[in-house]
Amino acid sequence: MPPANSGAAALGLGIALAFCSTAGAAAQTAPLSAQESDPRVMGWMQGFPPPPDKLITQPDSNYFSFPKLRWSVCHLREFLPTEEIGRGLGAPVPLDYPTHAEFADLRARIDALTFMPTNGTEEMTWEASLYANYTDGMLIIHKGEVVYERYFGCLEEGGKHAIMSMTKSITGLLGEILVAEGVLDDTLLVRDIVPEIGDSAFATATVRQVMDMTTGVRYSENYSDPNADIWLYSRAASPLPKPEGYRGPDGYWEYLQQVKPEGNHGDAFHYKTINSDMLGWVISRVSGKAVTDLASERLWRPMGAEQDAYQTVDAKGVPFAGGGMTAGLRDLGRLGLLMLNEGAINGERLFPAAVVQKIRAGGDPSKFKGFPTIPNGSYTSQWWVFHNDHGAFAARGVHGQTIYIDPVAQMVLVRLASYPRAQNGFIDPTSLPAYQAVAEFLMAR
Amino acid sequence: MPPANSGAAALGLGIALAFCSTAGAAAQTAPLSAQESDPRVMGWMQGFPPPPDKLITQPDSNYFSFPKLRWSVCHLREFLPTEEIGRGLGAPVPLDYPTHAEFADLRARIDALTFMPTNGTEEMTWEASLYANYTDGMLIIHKGEVVYERYFGCLEEGGKHAIMSMTKSITGLLGEILVAEGVLDDTLLVRDIVPEIGDSAFATATVRQVMDMTTGVRYSENYSDPNADIWLYSRAASPLPKPEGYRGPDGYWEYLQQVKPEGNHGDAFHYKTINSDMLGWVISRVSGKAVTDLASERLWRPMGAEQDAYQTVDAKGVPFAGGGMTAGLRDLGRLGLLMLNEGAINGERLFPAAVVQKIRAGGDPSKFKGFPTIPNGSYTSQWWVFHNDHGAFAARGVHGQTIYIDPVAQMVLVRLASYPRAQNGFIDPTSLPAYQAVAEFLMAR
Numbered sequence: 001m002p003p004a005n006s007g008a009a010a011l012g013l014g015i016a017l018a019f020c021s022t023a024g025a026a027a028q029t030a031p032l033s034a035q036e037s038d039p040r041v042m043g044w045m046q047g048f049p050p051p052p053d054k055l056i057t058q059p060d061s062n063y064f065s066f067p068k069l070r071w072s073v074c075h076l077r078e079f080l081p082t083e084e085i086g087r088g089l090g091a092p093v094p095l096d097y098p099t100h101a102e103f104a105d106l107r108a109r110i111d112a113l114t115f116m117p118t119n120g121t122e123e124m125t126w127e128a129s130l131y132a133n134y135t136d137g138m139l140i141i142h143k144g145e146v147v148y149e150r151y152f153g154c155l156e157e158g159g160k161h162a163i164m165s166m167t168k169s170i171t172g173l174l175g176e177i178l179v180a181e182g183v184l185d186d187t188l189l190v191r192d193i194v195p196e197i198g199d200s201a202f203a204t205a206t207v208r209q210v211m212d213m214t215t216g217v218r219y220s221e222n223y224s225d226p227n228a229d230i231w232l233y234s235r236a237a238s239p240l241p242k243p244e245g246y247r248g249p250d251g252y253w254e255y256l257q258q259v260k261p262e263g264n265h266g267d268a269f270h271y272k273t274i275n276s277d278m279l280g281w282v283i284s285r286v287s288g289k290a291v292t293d294l295a296s297e298r299l300w301r302p303m304g305a306e307q308d309a310y311q312t313v314d315a316k317g318v319p320f321a322g323g324g325m326t327a328g329l330r331d332l333g334r335l336g337l338l339m340l341n342e343g344a345i346n347g348e349r350l351f352p353a354a355v356v357q358k359i360r361a362g363g364d365p366s367k368f369k370g371f372p373t374i375p376n377g378s379y380t381s382q383w384w385v386f387h388n389d390h391g392a393f394a395a396r397g398v399h400g401q402t403i404y405i406d407p408v409a410q411m412v413l414v415r416l417a418s419y420p421r422a423q424n425g426f427i428d429p430t431s432l433p434a435y436q437a438v439a440e441f442l443m444a445r
Numbered sequence: 446m447p448p449a450n451s452g453a454a455a456l457g458l459g460i461a462l463a464f465c466s467t468a469g470a471a472a473q474t475a476p477l478s479a480q481e482s483d484p485r486v487m488g489w490m491q492g493f494p495p496p497p498d499k500l501i502t503q504p505d506s507n508y509f510s511f512p513k514l515r516w517s518v519c520h521l522r523e524f525l526p527t528e529e530i531g532r533g534l535g536a537p538v539p540l541d542y543p544t545h546a547e548f549a550d551l552r553a554r555i556d557a558l559t560f561m562p563t564n565g566t567e568e569m570t571w572e573a574s575l576y577a578n579y580t581d582g583m584l585i586i587h588k589g590e591v592v593y594e595r596y597f598g599c600l601e602e603g604g605k606h607a608i609m610s611m612t613k614s615i616t617g618l619l620g621e622i623l624v625a626e627g628v629l630d631d632t633l634l635v636r637d638i639v640p641e642i643g644d645s646a647f648a649t650a651t652v653r654q655v656m657d658m659t660t661g662v663r664y665s666e667n668y669s670d671p672n673a674d675i676w677l678y679s680r681a682a683s684p685l686p687k688p689e690g691y692r693g694p695d696g697y698w699e700y701l702q703q704v705k706p707e708g709n710h711g712d713a714f715h716y717k718t719i720n721s722d723m724l725g726w727v728i729s730r731v732s733g734k735a736v737t738d739l740a741s742e743r744l745w746r747p748m749g750a751e752q753d754a755y756q757t758v759d760a761k762g763v764p765f766a767g768g769g770m771t772a773g774l775r776d777l778g779r780l781g782l783l784m785l786n787e788g789a790i791n792g793e794r795l796f797p798a799a800v801v802q803k804i805r806a807g808g809d810p811s812k813f814k815g816f817p818t819i820p821n822g823s824y825t826s827q828w829w830v831f832h833n834d835h836g837a838f839a840a841r842g843v844h845g846q847t848i849y850i851d852p853v854a855q856m857v858l859v860r861l862a863s864y865p866r867a868q869n870g871f872i873d874p875t876s877l878p879a880y881q882a883v884a885e886f887l888m889a890r
Contacts, residue, residue, distance in 0.1 A: 048729035049698055049761060057760050058526065059686040077755075078762050081503065081523050089603050089751045089775075091536035158534050240685060241504040253494055284493035306534045308753055310522075315502050316494060317523050330534075 031420035032067055034131040039071040039154045066420035073136065073162045073399065073418045074154035076326050077310055081239045083292040083319050085300050085309035085327075093304025093346045095330055096145045106147045110140070115437035118373065118429035129434045133400050133427050136161055137329040137416035141337060142409070142442040149329070153418060160307060160326045161416040166403065167311070167325040168276040169395030170335070172382025174294050175211055175279050176359060180352045184286045186211060193282050201261035202278050209265050210278050211381050212363050218262035219272040233274065239315045251314040252277045252321075268367045269379050273322035276382060280321025292319045302350050303338055305331040323397075329414055336403045336412030339393075359383045360393055360407070373428035386432075390439060400427040409439035476865035477512055479576040484516040484599045511865035518581065518607045518844065518863045519599035521771050522755055526684045528737040528764050530745050530754035530772075538749025538791045540775055541590045551592045555585070560882035563818065563874035574879045578845050578872050581606055582774040582861035586782060587854070587887045594774070598863060605752060605771045606861040611848065612756070612770040613721040614840030615780070617827025619739050620656055620724050621804060625797045629731050631656060638727050646706035647723050654710050655723050656826050657808050663707035664717040678719065684760045696759040697722045697766075713812045714824050718767035721827060725766025737764045747795050748783055750776040768842075774859055781848045781857030784838075804828045805838055805852070818873035831877075835884060845872040854884035 035041065043054045056063045056071055058079040063072045072079065097103060111127035130138060136155040140148035155161050178184035184193075190210060191203040205215040221230040235248055236255040242248075249255040256278050263270075280291050287294055292311050300309060309331065312324035338345050342353035362385030363378035371377060376387045385393045390408040395401075400417030413435055419427050480486065488499050501508045501516055503524040508517045517524065542548060556572035575583060581600040585593035600606050623629035629638075635655060636648040650660040666675040680693055681700040687693075694700040701723050708715075725736050732739055737756050745754060754776065757769035783790050787798035807830030808823035816822060821832045830838045835853040840846075845862030858880055864872050 045762060048726065048733075048735075049696075049763070055761060057762070058684065059760050075762075077522070078526050078528055078758055080526055082527070083523055084605075086603060089537070090539075092534070094535075158531060160529075239503065251494075281493065288493075290493075313523055315504050316500060317490060317502070317520075318494070 034134045034153070037067040037070050037134070037420075038152070039067075039074075042067060042071070044068065044071040045075075066418075069399070069420070070134070070136075070418045071154050073416075074159055076162050076312065080312045082310040082324075082326075083290065083313050083317070084296075085292050085311060085325070086296045087305035087308050087331075088296070088301040092306040095141070095333065098145055098147065103147070107150070110148050110438055110441065113434075113437050113441055115433045118433055120429065124430060124434075126434055126438060129430045132430045133415075133417055134419045135400070135415055135417045137414070139329050139333045139412075139414040140438060140442075141333050141412040144337070144410075146333070147442065148438075151329070155329070155416055158307070158328070160309070160328050161401070162326045162397075163332070163395075163401045163416070164323045164325075164397035164399060165273070166332075166395040166397040166401050167321065167323050168273070168382040169403070170295055170299070170325065171276050171280050171283065171291055171321040172211060173339075173355070173359075174291060174298060175207075175283050176355045176381045177298060177351045178283060178287060179207075180355045180358075184282070190278065190282065194285055196257065198257050200257050200259045202256060202259055205265045205278075207279075207282055210275050210282065212269065213271060213275045213379055213382075214266050214269055214363075214367060215272075215275055215278075216261055216263035216265045216267060217270075217272060217274065218260040219274050237314045237320065239313060241315075251316045252318050253281050253316075256281065268369070269363070271370075271379070276322035277320070279382070280319065283321075290317075290319055291321050298350065299335065299338070300331070302348065303331075303334045303345050305334060307331055329416055332403055332414045332416075333412060336405055336414060339403070339405050340407060340410065340412050360385065360391060362387055362393070371425070373425050373432065388436075390436070392435075396424060398422045398424065400424065400431065402431075404435050406435070406439045409443050411439050411442055413438070479579045479598070482512040482515050482579070482865075483597070484512075484519075487512055487516070489513065489516040490520075511863075514844070514865070515579065515581075515863040516599050518861075519604055521607050521757065525757045527755040527769075527771075528735065528758050528762070529741075530737050530756060530770070531741045532750035532753050532776075533741070533746040537751040540586070540778065543590055543592065548592070552595070555593050555883055555886065558879075558882050558886055560878045563878055565874065569875060569879075571879055571883060574875045577875045578860075578862055579864045580845070580860055580862045582859070584774050584778045584857075584859040585883060585887075586778050586857040589782070589855075591778070592887065593883075596774070600774070600861055603752070603773070605754070605773050606846070607771045607842075608777070608840075608846045608861070609768050609842035609844060610718070610721075611777075611840040611842040611846050612766065612768050613718070613827040614848070615740055615744070615770065616721050616725050616728065616736055616766040617656060618784075618800070618804075619736060619743060620652075620728050621800045621826045622743060622796045623728060623732060624652075625800045625803075629727070635723065635727065639730055641702065643702050645702050645704045647701060647704055650710045650723075652724075652727055655720050655727065657714065658716060658720045658824055658827075659711050659714055659808075659812060660717075660720055660723075661706055661708035661710045661712065662715075662717060662719060663705040664719050682759045682765065684758060686760075696761045697763050698726055698761075701726065713814070714808070716815075716824070721767035722765070724827070725764065728766075735762075735764060736766050743795065744780065744783070745776070747793065748776075748779045748790050750779060752776055774861055777848055777859045777861075778857055781850055781859060784848070784850050785852060785855065785857050805830065805836060807832055807838070816870070818870050818877065833881075835881070837880075841869060843867045843869065845869065845876065847876075849880050851880070851884045854888050856884050856887055858883070 044056055056068045113126040114123040116123055136153040138150050179186050186208040190205050191197050197203045201217040209215045220228045222228045233255055237252055307328035309327035311319040313319050339356055342356040343351040359381045363380040365376055365378045368378045378385045383393050384396050390406045392406045395403040400419040402415045404413040489501055501513050558571040559568040581598040583595050624631050631653040635650050636642050642648045646662045654660045665673045667673045678700055752773035754772035756764040758764050784801055787801040788796040804826045808825040810821055810823045813823045823830045828838050829841050835851045837851045840848040845864040847860050849858040
């Protein structure tokens with residue numbers, strides 16, 4: 001059973017029951033290595049038809065457990081209904097690259113970088129860390145130029161990858177943009193904006209508490225308890241027809257209407273995905289748009305994205321604001337550039353600089369506990385803030401996905417990954433010091 | 446109950462049972478007009494959340510019946526798992542347009558064109574025909590230039606629309622490309638290429654008979670018969686978990702393995718969607734690629750598409766080769782240009798001219814019966830050939846969607862539509878003569 005505040009919570013369970021089997025199943029067995037579990041090596045879904053033991057199907061309900069997970073993270077739309085986050089028509093705005101020779105040289109030098117894993121005793125190379133962390137895609141942008149880009153596993157250039165809880169940060173960014181523009185008042189109570197929230201515990205939380213996940217709401221993820229909230233949430237959120245006789249909430253928003261209190265609003269940070277979906281509802285109510293459409297209009301289209309992204313939906317078409325997005329590596333790089341450059345990209349301003357300044361400033365670290373790999377961190381507007389020397393902050397997904405922004409190094413790093421266990425606590429020791437090492441290398445070059 | 450060979454057959458039922466309720470339900474009631482049933486007027490899915498009577502959900506199983514159909518044709522991915530037909534990265538190749546003033550003038554003149562509906566007594570304007578036929582999008586390209594482009598109902602510029610049985614023509618085109626390149630021998634029997642077809646009626650059909658739908662295979666669409674093949678096909682094809690105790694075929698390809706004979710191969714044309722899915726299997730076996738990937742590699746990417754397209758899949762990830770595609774209006778225009786120009790677009794040749802010449806030549810009209818609105822037609826390689834003075838041929842979908850290519854007029858016409866009844870027999874009388882009228886107008890300008 002995963003500990004409280006674990007990555008399992010971060011998984012943003014709620015798409016379907018399939019998502020729930022991950023942590024438990026993977027924790028039981030010693031996983032195959034990244035190379036052994038490469039979907040091409042495993043032979044998943046190869047052949048017409050694939051042999052029965054190489055099929056990954058949604059009705060099997062284990063398509064999101066390791067090692068199938070390593071294929072499924074690139075193919076989520078083939079299992080579930082989704083909504084598009086359109087890049088619009090016309091030409092994308094290309095990212096800047098150095099010459100081929102420079103690019104190859106940088107790759108070799110970065111691959112050879114060494115760093116000491118947190119609490120480790122032996123140095124590890126950058127390249128070894130990519131395999132240790134089951135990396136599927138890595139993009140590094142320094143001073144506006146792509147200095148490193150590699151694809152592994154199921155991900156190819158032009159492919160897309162599930163970003164899980166990084167979705168929250170995009171929801172949070174949209175919320176913060178609306179706050180900066182005066183469309184959303186973050187001091188209001190949720191019930192002032194969404195009266196149908198009724199007597200849910202969310203009713204009396206402020207929008208700001210929802211954005212920062214300091215609400216006092218009950219949401220248990222004890223997998224061994226059949227009455228745990230996570231199971232109810234998953235059943236509510238599933239886009240599949242409900243079982244006969246089902247009387248529970250239907251969809252993310254009906255679930256939110258019946259959330260019970262636990263503790264007091266504002267007391268402490270508790271990483272609970274339902275806050276992100278509550279924020280999604282608030283955003284749609286004040287903007288009159290689905291979060292998918294808003295992400296397209298405010299981010300994907302104006303930033304010159306190369307690929308449409310998409311988001312899974314519940315049975316009523318509500319996008320999963322807490323974890324449902326899939327996107328391309330480079331477009332996540334563009335999003336990182338937008339954050340690094342405080343709302344500007346390609347010479348255009350997409351939103352006020354105050355949006356990023358607010359996020360970067362972070363929250364109160366004294367309210368932030370339970371994440372030993374981020375000892376001085378905080379969580380603000382659905383972004384992780386490290387409060388380190390480089391002022392780094394990040395979007396983070398539960399299988400090691402990240403947009404990591406280092407303002408001091410002027411570096412954006414995007415990693416897509418499919419780590420076997422749904423817990424960043426296992427991934428951070430060989431990731432965060434690696435990011436710091438590459439940042440220092442880039443600053444010195 | 447719809448007549449044999451009706452548009453209901455053309456619907457390519459098989460995605461889910463939802464698709465099966467269309468023809469029956471719509472035929473019972475006098476439908477709302479195009480303007481009355483406009484999804485924006487109906488208020489479908491407006492609000493966060495929409496009121497219960499404005500919700501369109503997949504578990505309701507009637508999302509594809511009129512008037513909900515008029516919203517759902519633009520939102521199929523929100524109900525069902527899908528696979529991408531990627532346009533690739535980089536910039537699309539823009540279509541050519543006249544000046545704004547010329548474009549506006551052409552639109553006014555085309556809208557005012559009049560024509561006599563087949564068997565009609567009163568002339569109708571072109572613009573009136575768009576509403577009579579519940580048009581959602583209309584694009585006309587003449588001599589390589591877009592001379593008319595309008596969007597209605599659920600479709601906006603940058604949107605996408607289900608093309609239903611037009612999918613067959615894309616499957617057929619891919620098959621014909623492989624034949625021309627020597628990868629697929631259309632004289633072989635299906636069992637020579639797909640031995641697992643076993644003792645299915647398809648086993649002894651040639652690939653050519655499958656491509657031209659002259660196989661002798663049983664496939665009944667008698668909706669009042671609970672044992673009709675259409676129901677079995679729908680259950681097999683549904684991507685949703687199978688009901689408890691289900692023992693039937695799982696997926697398109699398992700269904701094809703148990704098809705019974707009816708008549709003799711080669712005797713006559715019978716419009717049966719299962720041929721298209723059989724062709725899809727043959728194509729994947731010889732090419733080693735899913736039809737979605739092949740469509741991306743051979744068509745969408747090299748033709749400079751502006752938008753990704755997508756295709757619904759069964760529970761094993763097999764794309765619905767007989768009806769599952771959704772695409773953008775302009776990209777279907779590009780596909781029409783490829784056909785008009787015998788495999789060339791943007792100055793590049795994508796496949797041999799013989800591919801289109803073969804399709805345009807058509808089949809034996811004496812084997813083609815049961816389509817009174819296409820009296821001298823034939824069906825070749827999954828394309829409809831009119832054998833008229835202009836040498837026109839077309840891809841056709843069951844709610845009035847079409848790519849209509851008129852080689853004499855050098856015209857490509859794409860219509861996306863959501864006609865209430867799933868029968869082109871009702872749509873053709875106010876469509877085919879309108880296409881002829883606009884072709885003659887363009888030739889004379």
